[in-house]
Every structure is written in C-alpha cells, then in structure tokens.
Amino acid sequence: MTIEGSKQTTASGKIRLGMVGGGQGAFIGAVHRIAARLDDQYDLVAGALSSDPERAMASAADLGIAADRSYASFEEMAKAEAARPDGIEAVSIVTPNHMHAPAAKAFLNAGIHVICDKPITTTVEEARELVSLAEQSGKIFALTHNYTGYPMIRQAKAMVDQGELGDIRVVQVEYPQDWLATRAEASGSKQAEWRTDPKRSGAGGCIGDIGTHAYNLASFVTGLELDQLLADLTTFVEGRLLDDDVQILLRFKGGAKGHLWASQVAVGNENQLKLRVFGTKAGLEWVQADPNYLWFTRFGEPKQLLTRGGAGAWDEASRMSRIPGGHPEGYLEGFANIYSEIAAAIRAARTGGKAAADVTFPSVYDGLKGMQFIEAAVASSQNGNVWTKLP
Amino acid sequence: MTIEGSKQTTASGKIRLGMVGGGQGAFIGAVHRIAARLDDQYDLVAGALSSDPERAMASAADLGIAADRSYASFEEMAKAEAARPDGIEAVSIVTPNHMHAPAAKAFLNAGIHVICDKPITTTVEEARELVSLAEQSGKIFALTHNYTGYPMIRQAKAMVDQGELGDIRVVQVEYPQDWLATRAEASGSKQAEWRTDPKRSGAGGCIGDIGTHAYNLASFVTGLELDQLLADLTTFVEGRLLDDDVQILLRFKGGAKGHLWASQVAVGNENQLKLRVFGTKAGLEWVQADPNYLWFTRFGEPKQLLTRGGAGAWDEASRMSRIPGGHPEGYLEGFANIYSEIAAAIRAARTGGKAAADVTFPSVYDGLKGMQFIEAAVASSQNGNVWTKLP
Amino acid sequence: MTIEGSKQTTASGKIRLGMVGGGQGAFIGAVHRIAARLDDQYDLVAGALSSDPERAMASAADLGIAADRSYASFEEMAKAEAARPDGIEAVSIVTPNHMHAPAAKAFLNAGIHVICDKPITTTVEEARELVSLAEQSGKIFALTHNYTGYPMIRQAKAMVDQGELGDIRVVQVEYPQDWLATRAEASGSKQAEWRTDPKRSGAGGCIGDIGTHAYNLASFVTGLELDQLLADLTTFVEGRLLDDDVQILLRFKGGAKGHLWASQVAVGNENQLKLRVFGTKAGLEWVQADPNYLWFTRFGEPKQLLTRGGAGAWDEASRMSRIPGGHPEGYLEGFANIYSEIAAAIRAARTGGKAAADVTFPSVYDGLKGMQFIEAAVASSQNGNVWTKLP
C-alpha cells in the first residue's frame, strides 16, 4: 500500500464552466457539478439551468451563480457568454436527450467547448451533424460515459492493450436495474417520465439510457470494433412506450463474440453494470457497484483480486486515483476523473496544444457510435432479430 | 438455526444397483457411486465398468463387486442380471453419450430401471425411442441433471411455483468454464477427447455438455416451457470439432424471455453455473459454486440472503438437506439427493405404487427436451442464427 | 482445472465399525455415519445407539444393524464385539461429552480402535487417563475435529509448514453462531439441553462446543504451540449455566499472538468459523461456510483466491478431494476425509504397520490439549482474566 494518493490537483487558472439543465429537481446535473468540483479544476459561473425561468433563477442562486449570468435559454447564454471577456470556456449539457443537439450546436458555434451527457442525441443524423460541427469548430466535444473514468477500468483497458489477455474471444456485458419494474412514469417520477418518452429520449428506452453505457464500456476496455449485432428489445411493462429490457448478441471485428444485456425490470438490481472479458491468455471481471476491485485470472493460475491503490494496481489506475487502497473511491470520483481529463485537454487547448497522450475521455465519435448502436439495435429488433451491421 | 438435519435415511431393503461405464480413469462414475452411497439407499452389486475387459475386472474388484457380476458388456449384464433372483433393480449408465441409448434400451428391455447420465442420447431420434421404450416398459427412467437436487434450487422452484416472484419476465442462465480454453483434447485428456468428438458426444459440444444443464435448470426452477430459441454456437479453439461457446436467446411460452450462455473457454471460471429469474414481484439469484445461498429480492424491499438450513429455508429445501445451516453441503449432496429421490420412486414401484407427490427427479422426457434443445440450437446456428421453434 | 478427482477409494476389506450414541433424534451420529460411508471404507455393523433400549433397537433397525448386534449398553457391546471373530475393529463414540471417557475406556480395554467426538472428555484428568490408556493399548484413538479434514485447510497447513507465510505473527480465529441467542435449552431443544448442562458438557459451554474447534484449527494450520491465554467467558442468556460467549487473547511459543472469539449469541451467524494467519511474508484467510476458497496474499502482491480443485491447489488439498474445482465440496466431505484418514491408519494397523506419512487426523493428544485449553480458559476467566499457562 502506498499511503500517498497519486492524483495531482492544480487549482490555478480554473476553467470557467457553464451548465445547461440541471436545475432544482434534476438528478444528473448535481452529479456533474460535484464531478467538476472534486479536483478543483472548474468554476461554475453561468447557467441556463431550467426551461422554467423562475426555477432557473432560483437554481442559479442556490449555486452561487451571479444573477446576470443565469440565462432563460441556452441560445441567449451561448451568445452572451461568447461576448464576455470572462465568458465560459466550456459548457456542461445535462438536459434530457432531445435537447443535447440544439444546445451543443449553439455552444460549438459560439466557440465554447462542450461537455455533454449521454446519449449524445436522439438520432444518428443529429449525431453526425455534431461530429461535423465539432470538427469544423476545433472545439473539444466530450461525452460523459463516466464509467470509463473508474481507475480499475483504466487498468482493465491497459491490460487488454498490453496483451495480458491475449486475443479476446468473448465479451459479456450487462447492466440490470429494477427501478422501472413498475410503471413509474405514470406515478409522478420525473426521471421515469422523460426516459420512457420517445420525444425526449429518442427511439431507445433502456438501450439508450443504460445499454449505451454497457456498449461504450465494453468497447473502451477491449478496444474492439463492433461489426454487427442481433437485438431483441422488449417492453415488459404494459403501457410503456419504449423498451425496458434488451438482449443483444455481439460480433466484433476480428472474431470476438459476446452478449449485452440491459434491463430496467430486473428486480433486485440497482445499477449492477458488469463487464467480463475472456481472452486466450486470461480473463477479467469488473462490477460497477464494487469498482475498486478487478478480478484478473491467467489461464491455469490462481484468480487474482486486484485493488485500486493496492499491490497489482498499474499506473493507468493510480493516475486516476486520489486515496490509498482499501479506502473506496466511487461513482463520483470516476465521474470526476472524466471531468479532470477534459480539463487537461481544455488547458492544453488554451495554448493551442494537446493534452498528454494518456489523457482520454469519450468524444463526439463515441457519441455517434452510441447512436449507431441504438439505431442498429432498434432496427435489428424491428426486423425480426436479424444480424445488423454497424456502419 | 436448527441443529437437527431434516433428511431421514432408511437403510433397510437397499436397492440393488448395477453400473455401466465408470471404471478406472473415468470421472462421473465415481460421482454416481458416492451419490448412490451417501444416503445408504443402494448397494452396488454388478457392473460392466469398462469396454476394456481387464479394466472392467480390475475396476469391479476395486469396488467390491463380485467377479461373477463383473460383465464384459452391458448386453451380457442386462441378460444375466435379469435372470438372477437377486439381480439388479436399477442400473446407472455413466458412459460417454453415444453409449447411453443402446445401454438404456438393453436394461429397459430387461425390465430394469435406468438411471442415465446426461445428455440422454446423441440424437433426438434415439431420445424419442427411449421415451417410447420407457413408457412401454413401465420402468423408471431417471436422468441425472444433478443440479436440480440442490436444496436451494428446490426452494427457488417452490418460490416460483407459489407465486413469490409473480409473473416471470426474464430468465438469465449461464454456465462458464475454462478447461477447454486450449486444445486439451490434443494433449491427452480423456475427458476432453470424447467431449469434443462428435461421434461420442453428438452434434453438440459445449451445448450438450453444459448447455443442457443450464437449460434444464432454468426450466426446472421456472416451470416455463421454451417456445423458441436463437442460437450462435462458436468454436474458438482451432482444430476443435464441436462448439466451445454458446450464446442463445430464449423465448418462453407466456412471454418470458431470457438468455443462456455456456462456455468452455471463459478463462477464470471453473463451473460457474448461475441462474437468475426476474418476475413482476421479485427476483432470485443462485450460483452453483456457492449453492447454500439463494438471493431473494422482493421489489422495493431489501435483498435477502436465504441459506440452506437457515432462517428462511422452506420445507422443500430442508427435505433435501442433512446438516445445519452454515455447514455447507455441496455438489455430491445435491447429486445424492437425485439418487435418493429416485430411490423413493423405485421403492414405491416395488409394490406397484408411486412415490410421494413431492418426490421429483429429471426423467426421460427431460432427456428428450434436452436433445430437442441441442438440435434446435445447432439448427438455429447453422441456419444463420434464426428463431427456431422447439417441438 | 482437472476434471479427474484425485481421491482414490478402495472398498475391499472394509473396516467393521460400531457406534455408541447417535440413535434417533441425535444429530452428530448421522453425520459420522455419512462420513464413514462416503468413501466406502467402513461397514457399520454394531451399535449401542441410545441409552433408551427401545430407541436403541429401533435405531439399529433403521440402520440395518442386525438385532443381535444392537446393544443396550456400550459395556456390553465392547465385551460382546471383542469376543466375536467378526467383531468391530473400531467404534465411533458420538454421545454427549460426559459419556466419551467411560465408553472410550471400555473399547480401548477391549482392544478396539476408538473414533471419538470432541471434546474428548469433560475434565483434563479423564483426558490424561485416556492418553495413558491409548498408549498402553496401542490402539488408534482419533478425535473428530472435522474441520482439519477440509482440503483447503490441508493446503493452508502445508503453506505454513513450507514457509510460504514466513514467521507467523498474528493468528485470528473466530467461531460465531447464534442458535443459543435465546434460552433454547428451556424450550425443548435436546441439542441445547445437554450442551448447556455442566454435568453432560463439562466446565465449558461455548468454549467446549465450538471454542475447542477454533483452537484446534488454529493449532493445526499454524503448527504453533499455545503458551498462555487470557480469557473472558460470559453467559449472556439469563438462567444459562455455562458460558455462551468467549473472548481469549493468545500467546504462542515463539512470539506469535492472536485472538480467539467464539459465541453462540452472535445473531446472524450460523457456523461462521473463520481463520486468519498473518506471517512476515504472507497472510491466509479461510471461512468454513465457504470452504472451497482460500485467500492467500503475499506481502506487496495481489490477493490470490485459491480454490479447491483449481489452479493453485496443492497436492495436500487434492489428496483430500473428490471432484473438480467449482463443484463445491462441503462439511460432510471434510468430515469424511477424517474418517478416511483414520481408515488408512486402521488398515495399516491390521498388519502392524503405520499409515503413510501424510495421513493425519486429530489424536488423543489433541483431545488432551483441548481439555487443557478449556481448563485454562475457565481458570483464567474465574481468576479475573489473567494470563494462564498451558501445561
């Protein structure tokens, strides 16, 4: 055990951040704010926190945002902030899905970096537009697939990259929840309402909300490109408009296969995201609810339990960690790691440079891939569960 | 905790048992013998233990079988034992798969009850013949899908039967192993040789060896009938003749869906059979490697860890158990439970009766279903992974 | 994974076994019988199964013991069996504690090997007498501290013996149960009655029933000699006559220290016996309820989870095992291992020889040590919790 944590924090020259969405009553906005704050890299100085003007203003006051930088709309905010000498350098977009694209466009066009919640948009087409716009603008576009920020996920990826697993054969990923096992959207849950509403969520329900997380995580760790999928999307809860359970067979380029299961009706599961990767030489297993552990087993050798901060932790994990082994880090620290990686990129961009090579975070391209994944899965399912190529 | 175990053993009038296969160097034969012995219900008195005559004789001597009841072939054994006044009442068939059907026929024809290892045959046709023959003969035909003998599996089934889970929505079952991650069949492993040889195993490799176990277990606990499946069978190890990894989407009659994964290349897994069942009211989770535990979660309530012999154990579990909670029972006890259930049926049959209603064990019909499952999966996979109806 | 189990069974020339105690309604007698039967090394042919003659006879009939070898008393049995040419070679004594010594004496005097449940007697004095008598008689005296029969405990011992842990510093052992959290002895539990009755149990309650198991296990694995102890014995349940919770500080010869906790009022625990050993080079952890696992951690290296039958299992574990890794063995198999080790010794003794060097089981000396441990703990506690030397 090293007592010293590895993560270095530099507070000077904090990044001026704005936020769209995330006002009173929202969930993920508060998470983004904590994530931005944890390593002291950002100052939240502006917001269009709610489509309801009163709530927007009250929320801004709660958060110590000056009244004149609390905006009634993201359009206004993008324009006004771009015009200020001390305007925001980056914006976090934490609205329901259907607002991601218009908001992102406004800020990219205003020359402001974008940090966007997932899934990136509600359609592939919008996602493609954002890719183009991001490329043209030269601005950073980060997507908060936060699970890629967990230290032991970074280690898992590094182990795969460096050949510890040999050639990957099988990838099993699953994300069961149970909070939509009943029709919560009909009994007043705001979170359930928009997540089960095609207008605000897009064509995918469970697959968009958590299936994309599972897909992104599997892709991140294995480095494999999904070639085709065969999906069976189901709506178990009567009256629900979108899928709440997703079974998908996976075929990766290079011959690996696998399975992705996401469910919001799996009673007894909170956020039981789990990834298993099996190669010719070794296997890995990681569970989000217990993220400080990584099981690693070489063929024919005893199972090893690697721990964040413990013996067996690689630099790739330690770099993303703040405290010694045995003192658990959690979801917020993983989320903060994404924000801090983005911060490194923004700081580098201030002087026209690039962040160090090991700085990594999900990008607009991952967002597009996520939408293509959703689109392919919905199509496969609608077409009778047939193999469907990813573009 | 009750200190007293619940299982009652009656040793008087033990059942005279023979065995086909299971000589020196075999694996599952020894397991059957321990299972038969554990509750003291059987006497092993005859055998055709090996196709190699010398090994047969030596094996019999090892096991205390009289020389004149050690036979060179099962045909001879069936004939001779049927002719003896103290001939065997039942035979255990523990050969490689391709010998199950001919041996079973010989003993059924000789009026001897059959206890057969799984899968029942190598083809659906043979399995159908055995069903007919078993029906005609009026003899008991038991199949050792031993996992159905675990006490907490009995409880799981009872909980589903009595509505504790509500309507079943999702069934996830998996059976990963890693012992065939390399080409063990080419380096002298007898167990690997016949299991990867289509002539001795049938059309299924991994799916026949462990996929059928997973399917049988899911069927047993949920009571659901599989309507159709969509399978992707893969052979990852070069040069292997049968599948070593199996991904199957499941659709049950009544609307439940699910997924079955079996693999023999999942490095880091020994015999990690796991069943999860999710209903409208509650969920269940059980893992074979830790069989004394059953997770049970009612929607909106804390997770419960039910233990064999502990508070929360039902009669259905206690009936199959010998020792107090916290003192683990294992694989052999579960296997023995199947043998003891069969013994109850054989004893009842002695006087033309039926065993008590709660006595249950896998039958020739389960054997047929297993073969139909294999056949459908192989067909689905060969036909491009399409939905394939079970008969 | 090896598919083949390692344990070899030889059924020829089974050992003729008798039993004292263990009639209908008893608990541990049935466990002994299964343990004796599992590897097919013994034939149970005689018994004095109950002090109640009718129950003795009925129990014998249940077990297939001939009526003329069902005795009304152990004295009669010892005499009669010694006189028969086919008399028993060994006897299992499974009565309440206070009957162990008189019964053992009768059989040793009759030239019959003794297998005795623990604790060996109710006083140190009686235990000393048994040691003398056993030495004089030249007969085997085995004590069923069954936990030493678990394969991974054998491995743990071997790892310590071969220096894998370096010098032992700290030994933490605990055995919490909860079945005596209320006054069960006052509400009809036979098991609770005699275990809380000084006349039948001796001076120790919890410490005799399970504390000795914990002490024996720690001694077996570490090979350390206990030098002194400091005990605090408590009776939490009002009206109870013996201790139901035990806290003991331990000092071993050579400088290792440790702690033993045993409790029968630790609500939520079934039989949660756990041993942890920490040396200069590595640490070990084992839990009886999950006995197929052994945690092993070298200083500065990742934690390893060793599994029975898996990669990392040593010969010392495999020798005591029947089935492949991932298929759990349990309490009965561990108990059976003790019986089979004893069988090896008895077989060797038939021809005046000694069993192979690796055959080991708890002996009359371990029994004496257990009684000295109880005596020292009771004395320490009564004298104000002072350090008390072991003889």
Add this chain to the structure above:
Amino acid sequence: MTIEGSKQTTASGKIRLGMVGGGQGAFIGAVHRIAARLDDQYDLVAGALSSDPERAMASAADLGIAADRSYASFEEMAKAEAARPDGIEAVSIVTPNHMHAPAAKAFLNAGIHVICDKPITTTVEEARELVSLAEQSGKIFALTHNYTGYPMIRQAKAMVDQGELGDIRVVQVEYPQDWLATRAEASGSKQAEWRTDPKRSGAGGCIGDIGTHAYNLASFVTGLELDQLLADLTTFVEGRLLDDDVQILLRFKGGAKGHLWASQVAVGNENQLKLRVFGTKAGLEWVQADPNYLWFTRFGEPKQLLTRGGAGAWDEASRMSRIPGGHPEGYLEGFANIYSEIAAAIRAARTGGKAAADVTFPSVYDGLKGMQFIEAAVASSQNGNVWTKLP
C-alpha cells in the same frame, strides 16, 4: 430505487476556511480539501501549509491561496486572520499529531472554529486543555473521525438507537492494515516515519493511528460507554518504537462486551475496518472497504443486505447521500459528510444558533475520549494486561 439523491447543497455564503499542514507531499491534507470542496460549503482562503517556508508558499500557490494569506506559521496565521474582516471562520489542522494541540489553541484563542484531524493530541493532558479551551471559547471543535460520516454507519447508529437490535451484547471491531509489515519508516516513507515516532505520534502507534478510529466507530454506532479495557500492545517489526498490533478486550457500561483488534502488520489487508454489533434481537455488520452495504439480521429471520440508496435505507442514511443506490459512494464522500455537518453547525453559529438536531460530528469530547482510550490501553499493556478503567 429513487433516482434523486437526497443531499441538498447550498453554496451561497460559503465558509472561509484555512488549513494548517497539508502542503506538498502530505496525504491527509488533500483529503480534507476534497472533503471540504465536495458539497461546496467552504472556500479555502488561507494556510500555513508547511513548516518549511518555501514549501508552504509553493503549496499555497498550487491551491490558489493568495500569497498574502500563506503564512510561515500557524501562530502568525491565527493572529493575522483574526484581524481581517474577511478572515477565516474555521481552520483545518492536518499536521502530525504533536502539532494538533498548539495549533488548535492558537485558533480557538483567536476565536476561530477548529476542525482537527485525529487523534486530537499526543497526551490526555493536552486533550483536557483543549476541552476547557473549547468550552471557554464557545467555538466549534470538530474532530475528523471520518468513518462516522458514512451513510450506512448513520443508519447502523439509528437502528441501534431505535431498538432494532435490542440490548447490545457483543461488539467486535477490527482495523487490520499491512502497510507497516516491514520497517517502512527506515526506507523513506514520510507517512511511516512520523506515525512510528513517539515524539510526533504520542505514546500510541497503531492504537493511535487506527485503533482510535475503531474505538470511535464502535462507540458512535452502539452509543455505549466503554467502562474498562484490557490491552495487549505488540511491536512485531524489529526496531520500531511504537506498537504495530493491538488486541483489546472491551467491557462497556451496561454489560456489553467485545473485542478490538487493530494491526498494521496483517498482510493482505489494506484498510479493512469492520464493525459487528450483536444484540438480543438482531445483528449488524459493516465493512469500510465496501461501505454501501450493511448486513442486518433479525434473530430467526433471513439475513438482509441493506444498501445505501436502496430499499431499506433509512432517512438517516439518505440524508448523508448524493446519488442513487448501486452507484457507490466512498471514503471521500463519507469524509465530506463530516465537513458538511460541521458546515451546518458553523452556519448556525454565525447567527448564534444551533444546527438541526440530527446534525452530528465528532467533537473535542470524542477527542478526549480517544486519548483516554490510548492512555488506558498503553497502561493496561504495560501493567501486564490488566483491566483498566476509563475515566
């Protein structure tokens, strides 16, 4: 599962905070800063971050502290800040132990609230002086026994308080680590150096560093007052000046007993703090490394696994939580909870009021108790391991 987190953050009117110690190369200072920042309740505006003036200045620059508020000594800082209209309201003292008392005195005397790392001082006498001074000053004195900030620890405490466990009988608490299993203090570890140096740590090594945490946690959850203890302190690593392993028998007022084990040589353990409480009605178990879980078992009922944010979480837990169940919170969040509780008290004190009744954090009295615990344990051990009364 509720998606909405429960914790409310109010950023307006942040508390002006200073820090003593915690400059470059320190460990716990960074933890305090994150904890203060997480809920956005504090602004770190002043510091005497190192006894080395250059390092103090560089550290302050790193942290965005204005150069004129980076002080060369805490005396200077206390004086200067007290004199500023915008001076700090509270100070965090995160130096080695021996500096806690002089620093705390300086700030209390200057009318500034104190947040002090544990143990509070190096002697009982100093601790008593701080109690007096804190009482006289009317200022808040908080001690960062951070484990009391974990949500499920709050729930455990509430469950005990509300009688869910009945009368407490047995309390088992342990805190094993392994980072001092070798003589790290001789090979350049700063953290090891001062922790094993009596001049900087006081009379207790392991007992002061982590034993006090274990004691504080057990006291907090059970609400029991320790009456006497019997300790055996050991130094296993040659050349070390303070204890590195601690075994303590506990007797609480009212009759409960228990055991505390803390070790820094328990190879294989990182920060494996574990608390178990057993009452007449139920038992509890909690492990710091997996803090989102709380095992709760009513006598005669199935074990329940309560999860932070999940079904079965009480308000006392939810109040201390930010994100949904299944998304783990960790050490930093628990630490932040202590800071936010203190913030509530400081805000209330601004207007001469008191925080809400459920606001709670460790105080100067807990600090005194911790020192009395250390002193009693050292005395008990030196006097031959005798029962020693707490004052």
